[in-house]
Amino acid sequence: MSTTPLRPRRRRGSAPLRELLRETRLSVSDLVLPLFVAEREEDARPIAAMPGVVRHSLADLDAEVERAAAAGVRGVLLFGVPARKDAKGSAASDPDGIVPRALRRIKALGLELALMTDVCLCGYTDHGHCGVLAGGHVVNDATLERIQQVALAHAQAGADVVAPSGMMDGAVGALRSALDGSGHEQVAILSYAVKYASAFYGPFREAAGSAPRSGDRRGHQMDPANGREALLEARLDVDEGADMLMVKPALPYLDVVRGLRDAFPETPLFAYQVSGEYSMIRAAAEQGYVDGCAVALESLLAIKRAGADAIITYFAKEAAAWLRR
Numbered sequence: 001m002s003t004t005p006l007r008p009r010r011r012r013g014s015a016p017l018r019e020l021l022r023e024t025r026l027s028v029s030d031l032v033l034p035l036f037v038a039e040r041e042e043d044a045r046p047i048a049a050m051p052g053v054v055r056h057s058l059a060d061l062d063a064e065v066e067r068a069a070a071a072g073v074r075g076v077l078l079f080g081v082p083a084r085k086d087a088k089g090s091a092a093s094d095p096d097g098i099v100p101r102a103l104r105r106i107k108a109l110g111l112e113l114a115l116m117t118d119v120c121l122c123g124y125t126d127h128g129h130c131g132v133l134a135g136g137h138v139v140n141d142a143t144l145e146r147i148q149q150v151a152l153a154h155a156q157a158g159a160d161v162v163a164p165s166g167m168m169d170g171a172v173g174a175l176r177s178a179l180d181g182s183g184h185e186q187v188a189i190l191s192y193a194v195k196y197a198s199a200f201y202g203p204f205r206e207a208a209g210s211a212p213r214s215g216d217r218r219g220h221q222m223d224p225a226n227g228r229e230a231l232l233e234a235r236l237d238v239d240e241g242a243d244m245l246m247v248k249p250a251l252p253y254l255d256v257v258r259g260l261r262d263a264f265p266e267t268p269l270f271a272y273q274v275s276g277e278y279s280m281i282r283a284a285a286e287q288g289y290v291d292g293c294a295v296a297l298e299s300l301l302a303i304k305r306a307g308a309d310a311i312i313t314y315f316a317k318e319a320a321a322w323l324r325r
């Protein structure tokens with residue numbers, strides 16, 4: 001029998017050796033926890049389609065944020081559920097709206113935590129679309145003016161990072177100039193540069209109350225079939241001044257994560273493990289079909305191996321505990 005020149009199994013012979021040779025490590029400091037906060041007490045409740053995730057009231061948000069920080073999570077991403085909605089999503093830019101109020105409260109806790117906010121109108125408009133409508137279409141540049149006001153309200157209330165998620169053309173440049181023009185040049189922009197029109201957002205729309213009343217988001221979010229176009233979206237956002245880029249969803253789009261990591265080596269990259277990704281793992285685990293902890297950690301590791309620097313995940317707090325075991 002001839003000897004093989006190299007036997008890869010030799011490197012896998014023991015746990016310490018495997019650990020020494022491990023290429024990718026997932027750590028709690030890679031994770032960002034999304035948080036939903038409701039303006040009205042009666043809207044604060046568990047989200048049926050996302051077991052383990054709740055919409056918090058302002059009052060119980062403090063404890064949740066403290067738990068996340070104590071677990072070692074380094075960032076939170078805030079989504080507001082407003083008391084009232086209208087055609088323009090006015091409540092989104094109210095300096096005393098739900099997200100600015102939440103930001104001021106969290107700031108006052110003095111935690112070591114990056115405060116990030118989702119900047120979009122879909123949770124605040126009565127029609128559920130991500131911008132100002134005319135003739136059933138989301139009007140790009142009128143929407144940019146609105147999200148500038150939203151980002152300013154968040155910046156004034158203490159956001160460290162604003163994350164435009166509406167896939168409007170020119171959003172990053174518009175936010176950068178609005179922030180710089182008002183003394184908020186230190187506020188960073190995390191661009192949802194590559195956001196697909198994905199069915200994996202289903203459970204989130206219950207959480208944020210942001211489902212469009214009619215139609216869909218395919219006129220602005222990307223076609224799931226397109227990979228090369230992701231590079232165009234990312235390049236435009238980098239040129240407009242994006243500090244960080246994001247790919248969303250994460251696990252079904254690992255090729256896109258890898259593509260952006262390679263094409264933009266200087267730009268930190270986030271990936272968002274979205275609601276549907278989370279709920280599928282949860283549901284399968286509840287049925288006993290898979291080991292939820294193992295599948296969640298393996299998914300997060302895969303996202304990191306594909307090139308993400310940080311991962312936004314509803315598992316953040318639990319994963320922190322699992323990683324410590």
Ligand code: PBG
Nearest residue numbers: 120122165200201204274275276
């Ligand atoms: C839009 C927004 C969405 C998500 C984050 N920001 C939903 C959408 O585009 O319909 C989805 C997040 C998730 O599914 O976890 N503001």
